[in-house]
Amino acid sequence: MRDMRARQVPRLAELAAERASGALLCDAGTLYLIDGQVVHAESPVAPGIDVLLTTGGRLTADTWREAVGRTGPLGGVGRFLVDSGRLSDAELEICHLGALFDAAYFALGGGSGPRGFQRGAAHWLGPVRPVGAVAVERETRRRGKLLDALWPYPQVDTEPVVLRRPDGRAPAVTRRQRAVLALADGVRTPAGIARALGRPAFHTLIDIRRLAAAGHVETPRPSPPAQHLPPLPPAPDRGPAAIVFTDPDIDLLRRVRDALEATL
Secondary structure (H helix, E strand, O other): OOOHHHHOOOOHHHHHHOOOOEEEEEOOEEEEEEOOEEEEEEOOOOOOHHHHHHOOOOOOHHHHHHHHHHHHHHOOHHHHHHHOOOOOHHHHHHHHHHHHHHHHHHHHOOOOOEEEEEEOOOOOOOOOOOEOHHHHHHHHHHHHHHHHHHOOOHHHHOOOOOEOOOOOOOOOOOHHHHHHHHOOOOOOOHHHHHHHHOOOHHHHHHHHHHHHHHOOEOOOOOOHHHOOOOOOOOOOOOOOOOOOOOOHHHHHHHHHHHHHHHOO
């Protein structure tokens, strides 16, 4: 019998404990580590930092291509953007942290597990600000709980977003939510909408779960493996007394921004 222990893939906490450097490959993304700390994360579900900066309107596509062309795979894109005056240190760090936590949520979240570890692998962005593994895992868990509190039907996170006509008691949508609804064509998934808007995927999931809870978009029926979920309600009634959750990620980034600016 083969020794199954030899085939085990180390988890993030174990890599942090041994101060490993490299890329932790997961089913839904990749985390890059230096000395056991997470320095970047990527996921096909989450728009990368390039999309957040360009589609989000902070940099032009030409500026981004110039940065990549000047530095190539040497891992200095972030540093080039700051040294050339395209971004401030604080702007780069805030956007980097947003992209890191966004991708890490999908890489470490439910249904995604580690597949392998490439020792010595580095990310092309270059070092910006490392984050402890404990903080990354804690934030991933917190985000999952928040989404469940908003609307406990995770199938809305992955299926195409379909508009529906809410009843007269549904709360009015915000400007951010109107932008999401404008792209809800029954074909785009939440990830596609996030990429088109240049927004973090998790922020878009918050908007879509709120919209589903209010009856503005359809909640797809769960697939067979998820039959343990509560049955879909015929018509959601949020009412005026419904709890309104603030966007915790915006608050987090604002606190990070204030802390960074205080050191400049």
